[in-house]
Amino acid sequence: MAKPSKTVKPIVKSFSAPLEHLRSGLGWVVAYVPFDAVAVWGSGRRPKVKGEINGFAFRTSLFPTSDGRQFLLINKRMQKEGHAFAGAKASFRLEQDTEARTVTIPAELKRALAEDRSVLRWFEKLNYSIRKWIVDWITNVKSADARVRRSEQVAEQLMSTMEAERELPPMLQLAFARNPRAREGWERMSATRRRAQLLAIFYYRTPDSRARRLAKVVEEAAALAEKKAAKRNE
Numbered sequence: 001m002a003k004p005s006k007t008v009k010p011i012v013k014s015f016s017a018p019l020e021h022l023r024s025g026l027g028w029v030v031a032y033v034p035f036d037a038v039a040v041w042g043s044g045r046r047p048k049v050k051g052e053i054n055g056f057a058f059r060t061s062l063f064p065t066s067d068g069r070q071f072l073l074i075n076k077r078m079q080k081e082g083h084a085f086a087g088a089k090a091s092f093r094l095e096q097d098t099e100a101r102t103v104t105i106p107a108e109l110k111r112a113l114a115e116d117r118s119v120l121r122w123f124e125k126l127n128y129s130i131r132k133w134i135v136d137w138i139t140n141v142k143s144a145d146a147r148v149r150r151s152e153q154v155a156e157q158l159m160s161t162m163e164a165e166r167e168l169p170p171m172l173q174l175a176f177a178r179n180p181r182a183r184e185g186w187e188r189m190s191a192t193r194r195r196a197q198l199l200a201i202f203y204y205r206t207p208d209s210r211a212r213r214l215a216k217v218v219e220e221a222a223a224l225a226e227k228k229a230a231k232r233n234e
Contacts, residue, residue: 011040012095019074019086029079029086030063030071033094037062037070041096048101051094053082059097061129066227077136101128103135108147112155119155122162127192130199153205160202161195171211172201175218182218185225 015034022028037047047070050059058078062070072092074084084090105123113120123131138150164172176183186194197217204210 010095012093013040014091014093016089016091018089019079019084021086022071029074031074031090031092032065032069032071033062036068037094043096048097049094050097050099051092053078053090053092054084055091056081059101059132075133077140101132103128103131106135106138106147106151108144108151109135109138109154112148112151113158116159119158119162123158126195130196157199157202161198164198164202165195171214172217175214179218179222181225182222185221185223185228188224188228189221 013033013035017031017034019029019031022030031053037049038045041047041049045064046061048059048061049072050057052058053074056078060072063073064070074082074090079085082090110120113123123134126134134154138147138154141147141150160169163169168176176186189197197220201210201213201217204213
């Protein structure tokens with residue numbers, strides 16, 4: 001008779017960490033994980049995790065740093081529901097997330113994307129974190145009219161980003177022509193990181209706000225190129 005298989009208990013890590021601003025110019029609030037998550041869970045450079053921040057449950061992926069560490073991006077909802085903000089210390093509970101990650105597209109967004117199915121297919125291929133952030137942004141407002149407006153804004157944002165991946169828009173081409181180092185850094189970014197940067201640019205609607213966001217992207221790309229160059233010269 002075959003022996004019953006043993007249930008493998010998940011490896012759960014509990015720790016406290018300060019919340020701090022990431023030095024990227026993006027305004028991100030992060031918490032650095034005080035252990036090697038890749039060694040613990042062995043799931044690639046960006047382990048998928050689930051857990052709690054001060055008791056508030058979340059699902060996300062860890063981000064790697066250039067020096068081999070990982071950090072959690074603490075989004076605004078996590079800050080609000082976990083009552084934890086930059087400068088404070090928070091309690092975390094983390095474990096590997098092996099469950100399938102699905103996002104239900106709200107009806108308002110489906111209607112907004114109905115005219116161009118290619119944009120819907122492109123959206124469905126985005127990683128879980130981006131899709132969830134977009135869907136949460138739409139559904140976190142109570143007014144039906146507000147959800148429709150946000151869905152229409154997202155549809156425009158997705159279309160612009162999809163087209164920018166095929167060919168950089170003139171504003172980026174001009175910025176990179178003025179700053180070749182930034183172009184070098186842009187080309188060294190992963191495809192996922194470039195996509196997130198484009199989505200961030202097209203999130204803004206006015207020319208001034210979009211230009212300010214573009215300037216941050218150029219600054220970050222140039223900084224990445226400088227960092228890579230410094231490593232080569234070590």
